[in-house]
Amino acid sequence: MIGTCLGGLTVYKPTTLEDAFAILIEHGSDAAILAGGTDLLVDLRVQRRDEHHLVSLANITELRGVTETENGVSIGAATTLNDLLHSDVIQQNYPAIIEATQVMGSNQIRNTGTIGGNIASAVPSADLPPVLLVLGAEVVLASKDGERTVPICEFFQGVRKTCVAIGEIVKSISLPNPSGSAVYERFDLRQGNSLAVAAVAANITMDGDTVADAKVALGAVAPTPEIVEGVNAILCGNTCNDNLVHEVAQLATQASNPITDLRGSAQYRRELVGILTTRAIKRSVEAEQ
Amino acid sequence: MKTRVTLHINGDKRELLVESGESLLDAIRYGAGLTGTKRACGVGDCGACTVILDGEPVNSCLVLATMADGCEVRTVEGLAKNGILSGVQEAMVKEGGIQCGFCTPGMEMSATALLEQNPNPTTDEIKDALAGNLCRCTGYGGIMRAMDRCVNRNDDGTCSKKSAHESFEKNTKEKHDTVGISIPRVDAIDKATGRAIYTGDVVLPNMVHGVIVGSPVAHGILKNVDTSKALAMEGVLAVITGKDVDDTLYGVSPARYDEHLLAKDKVRHVGDPICAIAAIDETTARKAMDLIELDIEELPAVLNPEQAMANGAPLVHDRFANNVNTHVNQEFGDVEKAFDESYMVKEETFTGNHIYQCPMEPNTSVATWDPDGTLVLYSSTQVPHYVQYMMAHVLHIPLGKIRIIRPAVGGGFGGKAATTPLDICSALLSKKIGRPVRMEHTREEMFKYGRGRHKQHMTFKVGVDENGVIKACAAKIYLDGGAYSSFGVATAYYAGSMMPTLYHIPNYKYDGFRIMTNKPACGAMRGHGVPQPRFAFECLLTMVSEEMGIDPIEIRRRNAMTENTMTVNQMDIGSCEYLATLNETAKEANWDDKYGTLPSGSGIGVGCGGFVSGAGYCIYRGQVQVQYEKQPEKFIKKSIFPHANAIVKISEDGTAAVLMIGAAEIGQGSDTVLTQMCAESLGISPDKIRIRSGDSDISPIDLGSYSSRVTLMGGHAVSRAANDAIDKMRPYAAAMLGCEEDAVRAKDGKMFADGNEVDTVLWEEVARQFFNENGPLVGTGCYKPPDGLGGDYKGATVGTSPAYSFGTSVCELDVDMETGKVSVNKFTDYHDCGRAINPQAVHGQVEGAIVMTTGETLMEDVCFDDKGQLLNGDLHGYLLMTIKDAPDIFSGIVDSYEHRGPYGAKEIGEGSTLPVLGAVAHAIANATGVWITDLPITPEKICNAMKKKIAKEQVAAATS
Numbered sequence A: 001m002i003g004t005c006l007g008g009l010t011v012y013k014p015t016t017l018e019d020a021f022a023i024l025i026e027h028g029s030d031a032a033i034l035a036g037g038t039d040l041l042v043d044l045r046v047q048r049r050d051e052h053h054l055v056s057l058a059n060i061t062e063l064r065g066v067t068e069t070e071n072g073v074s075i076g077a078a079t080t081l082n083d084l085l086h087s088d089v090i091q092q093n094y095p096a097i098i099e100a101t102q103v104m105g106s107n108q109i110r111n112t113g114t115i116g117g118n119i120a121s122a123v124p125s126a127d128l129p130p131v132l133l134v135l136g137a138e139v140v141l142a143s144k145d146g147e148r149t150v151p152i153c154e155f156f157q158g159v160r161k162t163c164v165a166i167g168e169i170v171k172s173i174s175l176p177n178p179s180g181s182a183v184y185e186r187f188d189l190r191q192g193n194s195l196a197v198a199a200v201a202a203n204i205t206m207d208g209d210t211v212a213d214a215k216v217a218l219g220a221v222a223p224t225p226e227i228v229e230g231v232n233a234i235l236c237g238n239t240c241n242d243n244l245v246h247e248v249a250q251l252a253t254q255a256s257n258p259i260t261d262l263r264g265s266a267q268y269r270r271e272l273v274g275i276l277t278t279r280a281i282k283r284s285v286e287a288e289q
Numbered sequence B: 001m002k003t004r005v006t007l008h009i010n011g012d013k014r015e016l017l018v019e020s021g022e023s024l025l026d027a028i029r030y031g032a033g034l035t036g037t038k039r040a041c042g043v044g045d046c047g048a049c050t051v052i053l054d055g056e057p058v059n060s061c062l063v064l065a066t067m068a069d070g071c072e073v074r075t076v077e078g079l080a081k082n083g084i085l086s087g088v089q090e091a092m093v094k095e096g097g098i099q100c101g102f103c104t105p106g107m108e109m110s111a112t113a114l115l116e117q118n119p120n121p122t123t124d125e126i127k128d129a130l131a132g133n134l135c136r137c138t139g140y141g142g143i144m145r146a147m148d149r150c151v152n153r154n155d156d157g158t159c160s161k162k163s164a165h166e167s168f169e170k171n172t173k174e175k176h177d178t179v180g181i182s183i184p185r186v187d188a189i190d191k192a193t194g195r196a197i198y199t200g201d202v203v204l205p206n207m208v209h210g211v212i213v214g215s216p217v218a219h220g221i222l223k224n225v226d227t228s229k230a231l232a233m234e235g236v237l238a239v240i241t242g243k244d245v246d247d248t249l250y251g252v253s254p255a256r257y258d259e260h261l262l263a264k265d266k267v268r269h270v271g272d273p274i275c276a277i278a279a280i281d282e283t284t285a286r287k288a289m290d291l292i293e294l295d296i297e298e299l300p301a302v303l304n305p306e307q308a309m310a311n312g313a314p315l316v317h318d319r320f321a322n323n324v325n326t327h328v329n330q331e332f333g334d335v336e337k338a339f340d341e342s343y344m345v346k347e348e349t350f351t352g353n354h355i356y357q358c359p360m361e362p363n364t365s366v367a368t369w370d371p372d373g374t375l376v377l378y379s380s381t382q383v384p385h386y387v388q389y390m391m392a393h394v395l396h397i398p399l400g401k402i403r404i405i406r407p408a409v410g411g412g413f414g415g416k417a418a419t420t421p422l423d424i425c426s427a428l429l430s431k432k433i434g435r436p437v438r439m440e441h442t443r444e445e446m447f448k449y450g451r452g453r454h455k456q457h458m459t460f461k462v463g464v465d466e467n468g469v470i471k472a473c474a475a476k477i478y479l480d481g482g483a484y485s486s487f488g489v490a491t492a493y494y495a496g497s498m499m500p501t502l503y504h505i506p507n508y509k510y511d512g513f514r515i516m517t518n519k520p521a522c523g524a525m526r527g528h529g530v531p532q533p534r535f536a537f538e539c540l541l542t543m544v545s546e547e548m549g550i551d552p553i554e555i556r557r558r559n560a561m562t563e564n565t566m567t568v569n570q571m572d573i574g575s576c577e578y579l580a581t582l583n584e585t586a587k588e589a590n591w592d593d594k595y596g597t598l599p600s601g602s603g604i605g606v607g608c609g610g611f612v613s614g615a616g617y618c619i620y621r622g623q624v625q626v627q628y629e630k631q632p633e634k635f636i637k638k639s640i641f642p643h644a645n646a647i648v649k650i651s652e653d654g655t656a657a658v659l660m661i662g663a664a665e666i667g668q669g670s671d672t673v674l675t676q677m678c679a680e681s682l683g684i685s686p687d688k689i690r691i692r693s694g695d696s697d698i699s700p701i702d703l704g705s706y707s708s709r710v711t712l713m714g715g716h717a718v719s720r721a722a723n724d725a726i727d728k729m730r731p732y733a734a735a736m737l738g739c740e741e742d743a744v745r746a747k748d749g750k751m752f753a754d755g756n757e758v759d760t761v762l763w764e765e766v767a768r769q770f771f772n773e774n775g776p777l778v779g780t781g782c783y784k785p786p787d788g789l790g791g792d793y794k795g796a797t798v799g800t801s802p803a804y805s806f807g808t809s810v811c812e813l814d815v816d817m818e819t820g821k822v823s824v825n826k827f828t829d830y831h832d833c834g835r836a837i838n839p840q841a842v843h844g845q846v847e848g849a850i851v852m853t854t855g856e857t858l859m860e861d862v863c864f865d866d867k868g869q870l871l872n873g874d875l876h877g878y879l880l881m882t883i884k885d886a887p888d889i890f891s892g893i894v895d896s897y898e899h900r901g902p903y904g905a906k907e908i909g910e911g912s913t914l915p916v917l918g919a920v921a922h923a924i925a926n927a928t929g930v931w932i933t934d935l936p937i938t939p940e941k942i943c944n945a946m947k948k949k950i951a952k953e954q955v956a957a958a959t960s
């Protein structure tokens, strides 16, 4: 129901996590966390969701920003996509995040949309998850009972479903120190402001001429973004030749489980997975050399 | 819950009371009254609502007002300082970055934020910053030039970049002061600053809001509408249903009025209007929609022509047997014989797509009734007169009792070319409750209302001799019409009638069927009915040429239409520089070097097309009078009344002229070219003229902005009105100059005797003299299309026009040979639009058409599921090209002069779309070796076709 104000809403602007937890618990499933709102407000407008209590993260300052840690970086959940693009550490150490963020939405969307919202919305076509998967990211969840850390591969539980419990907030995303050269390949139907039809992130670590570690993750071609299992078994310890890349591409194609929709048929999406996987691996290997 | 927020808007501290769920956009527009910021989607897809929030551009529709509490907000109204335009605004005005202006405020905010952060952005950085701002009009060409101008600004504020017209302008044979010059649009500054008022910006005292509840199913019997719960809701003022309105049918083609004001007994497509609600505000009205209880017995729906024509298929309307709304059957010459005699005959089938106009401004109406019983209707329409005519028809009141006000219109492209349910329901609701009622479509409702391009299923057959000269053509087309007739009868005729106007086709046959289906009605969209058949024909001709080993441009040269030709279907072609457009385009694009030499994956393609410069006949028959009072009129080949009419009133002191003409400025620039022609004819500068085209109480009728008619027809009316005023001034000027009246000339604000530009009198002094003696100095003028246009066969009127345009496009693109993804790099286009009254405006139309139609060819398609539910009624499912997708465009104008047009002018608005589809399809075939004959040409289709081709080749290789 576009074009009018959302009725019956209460918006809270807590300044501490503790206050936020309290409101979230009080309103349970009738409460939603509001970060940039680029997903949530759209969902409320088109009546895909109908929570009445929105808890904004905007005034909880500790949630925004990229900080370097001993083992890597910690990205506050409310860090905007443009914050990521402008972050020196991210630019230098995690160029794949830049690659993925650059193609997301529009400048306006990137100014408000956040990394926390991008993963917590658990939309299959979201761009950051595949990259976070191959980087080995962990999600830090906070609640009134304390914090817990979940590997990103366990975070997604279905279309628009995550492991975030009621009363919990994604506090930050931790990335280990970079190893390998992660890249992101995405196929879309329009150059600007469009969603992925299929996406592949790859992260290959070379040891001289042979592959030491290889990770491939898929986006937009399954209910959740997923790591492709078995890639290391093919590549590890080998020099990366066309045949092996082809084998991985086939593996990825089989691992994908796309749907047919307006943006492409399942069959076509599977083919895209093969093509994008090949491109991603080749580019990652090149970047290693 | 309401909360108080403080916004620092453009430096002003504003305390506003807002709802918790209210968007910053609404707070700015309705709370602070700054209506420059626009809403075109409400969900982040379009960027029309862009404001700068604490230094960063954001979509204000996706920010809650409460979240902006204490923030600094900059809107378009804050860009100009002390009445001086900002650099971005000035550049947009000068470079033609503005047409309808609806995207302009958002675009300027994105551009401003970029340049403040990065004064020297690269082209890619510019495109990246603006990719979230959709523009449906300009093709982004003028916008990119405006950005270039900003980037190349010297320290002293001057620009080191040549402006568009400086680099574009070509020498024309005849020199004029104003005509042929790229003056900035007369409405550009209003649009650049957010001053322009669109219908959605109109606020009347005591105004309330209306909404329409549409059918949830594609086909059904409407058994009951229970409005009691909605009526009981607080804030709901009135609900009207089909029971509250009489049986009057309305529509577009008088012989096929088939729309009820509100559904009576049946619903025929998802969104078919069932009832209308008025409430104190939009939120309440929309909430009440959920309380309307519908009892509908669902019927099986027919969703494509094949289904609809099948034996025993359910009927959309009982009166159209087999769901055939119109059948056209025309044959000129002896087609079969000519095919028999042809050297080569080729037949192919082609399928079009459902395209919607998607103007950035949604359809909007505001209705109020004056105490004397006059309806005052503000409408975002292209056709104020037809709205007036139809409102008289449905309300049973004389046209004289209806005043149509057309505020600024944010694009039309045919989507605003008919009276809408919003026009009708706002008037009915307003009458009922005695308050002004405003109604505005959401983007989704725009899609459900439809009126887009017909999807056509086409078979084309062409026969040529050994030199590739066309002997005959036969076309069979099924048009998927949707649930109502709308413009469809004309569409079905247009689909066939324009084919023989581009090439000499001595024998021609056209069989067309418009079929009713349970989808929103299709209507007239830019190029009305012709783009898809033109696509089919152009592809087929190119296929023939390539199979025969003739260069595709050469085969067109051999068949090109020539001036002063009566076509086989009796279209009267006057001026025609089609051949020149072919030659110039080939030269500019380096066709001979590139065609056939590009590597696999790179392609170049050609396509051509043209259009009418105004329909030869009015949509309704007889004089301007409400239909019930008129005798059924027998058709005669003659216009009963003038289609365009103008009044020029000179101010009493002679220093200004007011030009009154009801021609609808919808973004295409008619106010500007009409002003230019008026200025030229009066012999004064255009900045002395104010045009009043938006109010039927002020301006005499013009039939509206459709069929590319305004420049030619309105232009005649305007220059005749101006000449009439000059004629009245002649005796006074002659007396002052001591010359013959006939010898008096007017130029540059002076009058003089022909041949003696030294002894002059001031134009304004002559005007004052006239006033002193006679009272008001007023000139009037009108234009009727020539009598006798068209043949004597059924449907002969459709396609008739005083003049025809011609053009050629060459498209260059790359295809990713693995994924099928297409990147369109460059377009080269030359058009014969007659004399260009304002070259910059012409190029703007061409650029806009190329980008719009390239999108149509590659990615636009309205989709429905098997129940007739819309699948992509929004701007993230239905994709319009962004600035990143738009190719570089070279637009050129060939020398041409149309004797039947004012100052030699013809048209450009629609003709410019026609070459594009064929050019893109050919370039893809050239790059990949496969022809895709099914629109849109998606990467997936390209991929599948390439795979099929490889498989075929493998089989062939294995068997040989």
Ligand SMILES: Cc1cc2nc3c(=O)[nH]c(=O)nc-3n(C[C@H](O)[C@H](O)[C@H](O)COP(=O)(O)OP(=O)(O)OC[C@H]3O[C@@H](n4cnc5c(N)ncnc54)[C@H](O)[C@@H]3O)c2cc1C
Residues within 6 Å of the ligand: A032, A033, A034, A035, A036, A037, A038, A039, A040, A041, A042, A057, A077, A078, A081, A103, A104, A105, A106, A109, A112, A113, A114, A115, A116, A117, A118, A119, A120, A121, A125, A126, A127, A128, A164, A168, A169, A170, A171, A193, A194, A195, A196, B043, B044, B045, B876
């Ligand atoms: C026009 C448009 C284009 C877009 N293009 C893209 C694109 O190309 N690629 C892409 O990936 N996405 C795209 N998106 C989707 C969206 O903008 C992004 O996913 C964005 O990152 C979401 O962040 P947000 O802060 O706006 O989330 P919000 O809308 O605020 O929240 C999204 C969801 O996450 C929850 N949430 C948010 N933060 C937290 C938290 N810290 N802890 C727990 N739950 C939380 C919310 O409750 C909600 O359910 C687009 C959206 C629009 C409107």
Ligand code: FES
Residues within 6 Å of the ligand: B038, B039, B040, B041, B042, B043, B044, B045, B046, B047, B048, B049, B050, B059, B060, B061, B062
């Ligand atoms: S109205 Fe906000 S992006 Fe379209």
Ligand code: FES
Residues within 6 Å of the ligand: B097, B098, B099, B100, B101, B102, B103, B104, B134, B135, B136, B137, B138, B360, B410, B411, B667
């Ligand atoms: S000028 Fe951009 S949408 Fe009309």
